[in-house]
Amino acid sequence: MSLTVPNELLDQARAGDVDDAAFLACVRDSLPYAWSLISGLAEQREQTGAEFADNQVPPPSEEARGQLLRCLASDAMRGALERHFGVRLAFQNCHRVAVFDPTATKALHEFVTPRAQILNQKPELVDC
Secondary structure (H helix, E strand, O other): OOOOOHHHHHHHHHOOOHHHHHHEEEEEEEEHHHHHHHHHHHHHHHOOOOEEOOOOOOOOOOOHHHHHHHHOOOOOHHHHHHHOOOOOOOOOOOOEEEEEEOHHHHHHHHHHHHHHHHOOOOHHHHHO
């Protein structure tokens, strides 16, 4: 299961729309490694003013890797995180998450090309 959903949030979903704040709180509490990594990258990108900030360190455990995969594989979670942090997210190799300034379209395009994916391959990442 991707998220641990509190009963109040489940009731809210059954009654209608779920607001981003409640959904984001659920993501943050359910996937703390993914939340921490993405929020840290967003803060780093904001502080440096760079077009993007990325993580190149594999997660410390399979549990952490699973959190990252679940978080970024969900369009709903990705979209909510992008809106919340004001970034565009991109992902390679089960751990290389990048947060982009929304106006950095050239840098984002270069990051998500097949060429970039191939150049990011390493033998130690075969099982990720």
